[in-house]
Amino acid sequence: MEALKTLKNMSIRQMLLQSLNFLLVLSSAFMFWKGLGLYHNTESPIVVVLSGSMEPAFYKGDILFLSNPKQVPIEIGDITVFKVEGRDIPIVHRVIRVHREAETNKQYLLTKGDNNEIHDRGLYNPGQMWVDKDDVVGRVKGYVPYVGMVTILLNEYPQVKFAVLGLMGIMIILSKE
Template identity: 30%
Template sequence: MATNKKYLSWFIYFAGLAILIFALPKLLSLGLRTPSPMAAITSGSMWPVLKQGDLIFIQGIGAKDLKIGDVVVYRNQINNTFTIHRIAKLEKEFITTKGDANFQEDPPVRYEDIVGRALTLSNKPLRLPYLGSITMLASGLK
């Protein structure tokens, strides 16, 4: 009887863990209103606010809610990658971004290319150090 109870508790534990692992991205996606709720930092262009290997959370945002100084994620049409930089200028049709560590501004970005804004905590982007490297490694192993 005691053994059955023990097995049951282990089963519940692993089932809960599996649900958490598989459902977390979906839950985050729903909660943050974006299809891509997490991103790994692959360069030092936003140093020291964001460091290489960090994992950040992205929240979906409407075009009218964007403001100068926000750290946004956008789809780079040139090489079809995501870029995480800070808004330097807001214009009617385009947004100009710049990496904090960069000396030059990026080419203008269309509003529809904005994926979301970095989730902040006390006005600083919320980041999980080194976790981004793990996700990058995991995606490379697939």
């Protein structure tokens, strides 16, 4: 009831100011994300591990920090995040073999999850034997354990995500400063 009273007492100018503050927070977060991506040369500088295929190195819910220096070749043992054409979710796996085409000097990779028994050719598109280096989103440079569980929960239960976003919006609009 106090929140409704506060909302009724606000002028249109105050409401507009609070809405602009909310948009400023959202745009700042977006600019930070894009700036981090540009600095690390990756479209996604931070990803969340969604499965147990890389255990014991990474567990479901770990947040990974990525970098993708184009001039540095990928080596066996590097943990990469790559996209497979036609799939929305990138895959986090270790490089177990590197193939370089002699004529073009183009690099191709064979990957495998640490917790998987065989390589990833079954995950690639039919007939695809290697991951092209251009499909690599980034290489893992660091991680924070289990913090990404919040993201997984919000994606598995979208009603919770909308409730949290709604509460944040209401709190920003109703705050007096």
